[in-house]
Amino acid sequence: MSRMGKFDVARALREIAELLKMRGESQFKTRAYENASRALEALDEERLTLLVDEGRLTELPGVGDSIAGRITDLHRTGTTKLLEELRGALPPGFLELSRVPNLGPKKVDVLTRELGLTSLEALEAACRAGRVRGLKGFGEKTEQKILEGIAQLREKKTERALLVDALAIGEPLVAHVRAAPGVARAELAGSLRRWKETVADLDCVVGLADGATVDGVMDHFCAYALVEAVESRGDTKCTVRLAQAAGSMQVDLRVVPDVDFATALHHFTGSKEHHVRLRGIARGLGLTISEWGLYRLDEKGAATDEKVPIATEAALYERLGLEYVPPELRENVGEIELAERRAIPKDLVDEGDLRGVVHCHTVFSDGRNTVEEMARAADALGMEYLTITDHSPTAGYAGGVGLDRLKAQWDEIARVQELVKVRLLRGTESDILEDGALDYPDSVLEQLDVVIASVHNRYGLDGAKMTARLKRTMELPIYKIWGHPLGRLINRREPFDCRVEEILDVLARGRGAVEVNGDPNRLDFEPRWLRAAAERGLDFVVSADAHSVAALGYLRFGVHLARRAGLRRGQILNTRDADSFRATVRPAG
């Protein structure tokens, strides 16, 4: 392994943190590595090389002499002694056993040391033989839980669910909870409220009306038809597992007095990293934050019973001297610093800002609906324009539109235009060929209003070849929107390998924009790459990548992905009116 870029170094530091945790090191030490990892992610690539070469890494916040040495090793050689040692010291099977729910480092350590277990199979056999009960800290119930955990792993029930599926499960569930006796308010929190592309479980926060009982709410919650098992139930928290064809999902219900709803909702929205920072800030102000609210500290720094009333999330940030941070931005990737300077964008793109639907397929290629059906649906949504962008000829598997049928499609678009209010724009989603060329002759592309350029084949090219391929595309004089840039399909296909920043550099010097793909299976680019594009001054379109009328609603996912990257209305081309949009993306120079 040779020189590492900043993201690779950051990942290695995070791995060190994980391995240190497994070794039982102090949480402060492991957090130090996590903090340094974050500091690197926020750094310019060139600046990393400069700081390493000049020995000035300790200028970075959270990087001291020790970690500076690790970073230098990693950047120059691709590894560092500590990482190798930690990996080598891990008993065989440790990582595999750690994947079982409710098995943490301490328990896995006992299992590997005392019983010499190195695989899920061996662990399962040991549980069945009753050899696990009797170990220090293990009993019959733990044995049973381990067996259930192994079964869940095998059924892939531990895989994170797509956001769209989690919403489909969560929205009816929260409606059910709101109907419970004594519920003043109920909202879904957690990573779903932050619009993360996948969620591990659902969190539902309930504000309890005066005089109502927690038990009444929990009984109603547990009686929900899809509840398969109640995993735990205490005075304020109840965890259930839902039966669901798409894979079971865990739901945590938290019930608090309604007066504490805002702080509880904030607490359970996360992220953990965002909250760790906020609590540090609170401590500096003589305050402490927990899920129960904001409390004053005494002189010794211990929590008192003196509660600071907080009615809204905005009031909580205000009390901490910060500007309000929307849920999508709560990841501790720079938003706290912005909030301190009161520089959170006031004009983050919002669902109501989009005026045109970009990236739609019809029955001319692999869409399920006709041009007319798509157009009428866009009308119904109140959209001002719709770009018809079916696949190009090379995408044979998707019924790519050959030159012979392209004219017929233009005729159909003209016919439908007479019937609908929404302005129809002619486009294509052109394959990026293996050599980086686009799929129609320039003379055809120039007659279109919109060209989306996407990779649909040869995903396995090595990073250098893929980078060269895309750089050739991006420097073409045709204005192109880089469609679903890295080709990832969540939980099914990893992003392909390429040097993203180099490609963005080329695009920024040429003519084009970047797609924020709203298909919940894609949500491509992820926020860090959208930020990298924004830093280069690139424009964006939020797309639906719709293959059906129903999928026009995917725009919503695209909008919230854009918000996670801090994108503002003015950076999104399809917030403009049809004429302005068309003038900007016109393929011909």
Place this chain on the structure above:
DNA sequence: GCCGTTTTCGGCCCGACTGTTTTCAGTCG
């Protein structure tokens, strides 16, 4: 391991719940 208008040591964010204990460790979020 990092940090400092609390400045070179002693802090560093907080709590629920379970299971195995007999006062608390481990795990999770």
